[in-house]
Amino acid sequence: MDTSAEAERLRALRDLAVLDAPPEDRFDRVVRLAQHVFDVPMVAVNLVDEDRVVPHAQVGLGSGDIPRSVAFCSTTVQGEGQLLVADAQVDQRFASNPLVQQDPHIRFYAGQPLRAAGQNVGTLCLLDSRPRDLTAEQSRMLRDLAQWVENELTLSQETVQAREVQRRLLPSRAPDVPGLDLAGRCVPARDVGGDFFDWQRVEGGLQVVVADVMGKGMTAAILAAGVRAVLRAGSLFHDLATSLERTATSMADDLDGAASFVTLFAGRLDPGSGDLEYVDAGHGLAVVLSPTGGARRLVSVGMPVGADPGESWPARTERLAPGEALLVVSDGVLDAFETAEEAVAEAERLARRGLRADQLVEAVLERTSHRLSPDDVTVVVVRREQD
């Protein structure tokens, strides 16, 4: 075996970060489907590691690793295309193999290499204890199914990482601020957008931020991490407008390079007086809700961060009366409604039910659960408690 080629292959496999990962339904589904379509007792998505073959999904085989020295799939990944063994007992490459001689007495094997980053990292394989063959059409179908598995394998790599980055950006719990009731949640889309929210204590009260970085996946997640970090640090020393301007300046090149921009709402609330100072960079999805009905949409005239280098965002002011709540959402929520006005009317109805902040967040998320949007959904509520 060419050791440098094998090293490349192993690197491609490790980069997928799927070895010894917990079972995933999306792979189990393909395996069950293949078992049914090809009418074979054993099917596996196998990952071929340095000295072992690891079933990532399987039916009829058991979930334990198989030493590479005896695994058919080891031969498959070293070849170019599909490996077909109609009857292993009469195939001199495999006739003396312990998996043929002993349990599970393999006679038939068909394996399609799974490629990632140009390398054969594993196989989708069909096995039977009876000899048989594949028709040309079945052979094509095995290739198609393998391609489906490849798509899933490579998607998971970027998505899993992006999800992890995004998850770590989110606060694990709300700070305890007397007089305020806070809750927030971000539900990432399948492909992970650039939503995040944040809160921190600053001079004069609590700062709350909801932002949506344009784009998907890792790029959006990394830009979101940058915006969050710069804004957090700046907010400790500067007023809101200055903090946002510094963030825009710091992030300008990164956002330009990725042809991205960020819509962002940030507010500072004095829990004692209910005074709210806020800036809005093209976000436009913040509203103050009264428990007795009525809603005031907060003014948004600024453009998103990164859209125009000359932009600034002068702070505006509002006041939350006791019992009133500030609701800020991302545009993923808006997708569930025909118009922004309709969304605000619905929020108003929900607010009249006298819910706690966490209940209001869940109620808004519930309203968006039917939509098929590819966008993240973020909802944050800060409610000033009744005196």
Added chain:
Amino acid sequence: MNEYETQVHGGVTVVRAPDRLDMVAAPKLKQLVDRTVQEGDGRVVVDLGGTSFVDSSGLGALIGGLKTARQAGGDLRIAAAGEQVTMVLRLTNLDRILKPHPGVEDAARGW
């Protein structure tokens, strides 16, 4: 006219955007605008007359194209934006730098 087809109106290049200006289409449009700016004098009109939906990636391509055009001493204008596109531009206040022109002819006039 086909998707992405370009035409020249008196020195101004008109790029026609596709039906859905989303994550899939946005990079293509951005590339096309960049190339148009390189080859011409930087005056570009994006015709949104056939575009029923734009998402944030689509907006990113338009803003990115606008920056490229302005750096080259030109500009990017949009024409014939539909209801959804107009709403998204208004919500994000991006209509301040991407003013919707009613039609391609209006957008191509008076540079």
